[in-house]
Amino acid sequence: MLSSLTAGREDGARIADRGEAMLVNAAAPSGVAPPMGQAEFILPATDKADTAPFWQATREKRLVVQRCDSCGKTRFPPRPHCGACRSDKLSWPEVSGFAKIFSHIVVYPPVLPAFAKYAPFPAVLVELAEGKHLRMFGNVIAKPGDTINAINPDSLYIGQPVRVHFEVLTDGVTLPRWLLQPEGAR
Numbered sequence: 746m747l748s749s750l751t752a753g754r755e756d757g758a759r760i761a762d763r764g765e766a767m768l769v770n771a772a773a774p775s776g777v778a779p780p781m782g783q784a785e786f787i788l789p790a791t792d793k794a795d796t797a798p799f800w801q802a803t804r805e806k807r808l809v810v811q812r813c814d815s816c817g818k819t820r821f822p823p824r825p826h827c828g829a830c831r832s833d834k835l836s837w838p839e840v841s842g843f844a845k846i847f848s849h850i851v852v853y854p855p856v857l858p859a860f861a862k863y864a865p866f867p868a869v870l871v872e873l874a875e876g877k878h879l880r881m882f883g884n885v886i887a888k889p890g891d892t893i894n895a896i897n898p899d900s901l902y903i904g905q906p907v908r909v910h911f912e913v914l915t916d917g918v919t920l921p922r923w924l925l926q927p928e929g930a931r
Contacts (some may be wrong), residue, residue: 842909
């Protein structure tokens, strides 16, 4: 879901009409200034049928994954039908929010304009404690309120413990970020 964010064209027009993402001016009355301090930022579409329960849970500061109620398989990212049995009977159980870094990269320019002042910055793929097949992509931070480029990418390693931290960007969008944990944490 986070990896599917889109930003639009060079002329500044955005493709919010496709429902994939939208550009928001944090100074606008309906926006809440984001902790990262950017004037504008890209938001995921939170009202798509396949992902709306995930985004609702993040607003409640809960991390959830999709589960097939027919065969019991869990998965992330969510899909309209179970990949194992093709059932559309789905639920969203809460998970612990503990994970380990499975992989990480450094994002260098050129990047989307909303992220230009943060580049280069690290991004991580984490493996949730609930299963090796449950992985999420996102930003990593050392403490709440950090910018996405506050961590030296050289300090990250595979297997490093993290836990979810929820960062409110607007009234309708809360993003999961990955907060570094001391070695031996869960």
